[in-house]
Amino acid sequence: MLGFIYMDRYYILLVIPAVIFSLYAQFKVKSTFNKYSRISNKKGLTGADIARTILDSNGLYDVRIESVGGELTDHYDPRTKVVRLSQVVYGSSSVAAIGVAAHETGHAIQHSTGYAPLVLRSTLVPIAGIGSNAGVPMAIMGLIFGFDLLVYLGIAAFSVAVLFYLITLPVEFNASSRAIRTLESTAILNYDEVDPARKVLNAAAMTYVASAAVAVANLLRLVLLANRRR
Numbered sequence: 001m002l003g004f005i006y007m008d009r010y011y012i013l014l015v016i017p018a019v020i021f022s023l024y025a026q027f028k029v030k031s032t033f034n035k036y037s038r039i040s041n042k043k044g045l046t047g048a049d050i051a052r053t054i055l056d057s058n059g060l061y062d063v064r065i066e067s068v069g070g071e072l073t074d075h076y077d078p079r080t081k082v083v084r085l086s087q088v089v090y091g092s093s094s095v096a097a098i099g100v101a102a103h104e105t106g107h108a109i110q111h112s113t114g115y116a117p118l119v120l121r122s123t124l125v126p127i128a129g130i131g132s133n134a135g136v137p138m139a140i141m142g143l144i145f146g147f148d149l150l151v152y153l154g155i156a157a158f159s160v161a162v163l164f165y166l167i168t169l170p171v172e173f174n175a176s177s178r179a180i181r182t183l184e185s186t187a188i189l190n191y192d193e194v195d196p197a198r199k200v201l202n203a204a205a206m207t208y209v210a211s212a213a214v215a216v217a218n219l220l221r222l223v224l225l226a227n228r229r230r
């Protein structure tokens with residue numbers, strides 16, 4: 001990065017609180033996951049078992065399931081049609097693992113049905129990555145050196161990243177609600193085992209809300225700084 005932080009009151013009033021909220025959300029998802037990763041489901045099914053069952057019951061026989069390294073790295077890859085589950089989810093029969101596995105299959109189902117927010121989100125990925133990394137430094141450099149075009153380009157680039165974080169919200173909420181509905185309707189879990197799975201998914205959803213809040217706070221800060229100069 002630039003090696004310095006351009007401190008201003010908007011940074012302190014907007015960005016810092018959002019970052020604190022984000023850190024709290026990350027702590028909360030880890031502690032909730034850890035808590036419910038100690039409770040096994042009564043049928044003894046693993047995350048991989050559940051994912052396979054849900055995918056097959058939706059006719060998604062061609063979607064593969066793999067285990068992936070790292071912590072909370074679970075995701076669905078639409079390019080290769082693979083649900084990747086972290087080791088603590090793939091082979092675990094905890095209610096936390098079941099919730100996460102069911103959530104990831106939710107993304108595979110979204111993909112197969114052409115769920116619009118997911119399609120839009122996938123389209124935004126390459127541009128959003130650049131905007132997320134370069135947008136703020138560009139705008140700040142523009143402000144420091146009085147180069148207006150750079151300020152506007154930075155804000156425009158970062159706006160795409162903000163849009164990406166916002167469109168991620170319906171995608172994630174929808175995958176989780178699909179997961180919970182499936183777990184309730186298929187009797188994969190006992191009735192009293194669904195609630196812990198829901199708590200894990202709600203905590204995970206909060207991290208996406210927090211990421212969106214950080215992005216919006218950064219954008220607002222840039223717009224306010226740019227306005228103050230005029």
Ligand SMILES: [Zn+2]
Nearest residue numbers: 103107172175
């Ligand atoms: Zn997800």
